[in-house]
Amino acid sequence: MKKTNIQYLDYTWNPVSMRCDRVSPGCDNCWHLRMANRLAANPMMGLEKRPAYAGGNPVMDGAELDAPLKLKKPSRIGVQFMGDLFHEKIQSAWLSGIFNVMKNCPQHTFFILTKRPKHLLNFVAGLGELDNIWFGVSVENQETADRRIPILLQCPVKHRWISAEPLLGKINIIKYLGGCNETEEHGRTSLQGCGNGRIGNRHRGESLEGSLSQGGSLELRDKGDSMSTAT
């Protein structure tokens, strides 16, 4: 587990060494794939992990899996941001192990982000509501928003969020939020009327990230803003 400069997180946690695969145009400049290329060629990297970063079978790192259990201070932890936790190559047994660790760490808040929400939906169907886990989809344009957000909304989870980065085109997600209105003033766009949700804003064309919880509450924020975990 590593400290991170991602503003809304304290740590990133990557229990699986893996190489992801492109699924849509938002993957074109994927930093994970660039990093995986470097790790696959790094002679200091363990011999069992280098093939995984090169595109072979993923490898579970048992010591890394347990890392959140050893961290007592409540922290915000991004899960498997080095890849996609719901990639087809990730074994169900590994997912169960990762979710067990999260369940056993109620002091932490975990953030999962995927471009494969169908696999997420299949996996979480029987999990029940997990209070300390936020489930998110990454979208980059209207087409991927319209494809991934409705599946996220079908997931029987308590906390949902959206990441729209890199933003490759204008996205309107108001239709998914029920009761929200978009207003514009002095070049900034705000969402209002989202129940108990947070109200964020952004300049036209900027990347945005948002959080959805049950009942349609929402948080949107500019990339530079700090994040609050609305519940």
Ligand code: SF4
């Ligand atoms: S799904 Fe995410 S991690 Fe995988 S290739 Fe695309 S951007 Fe990279």
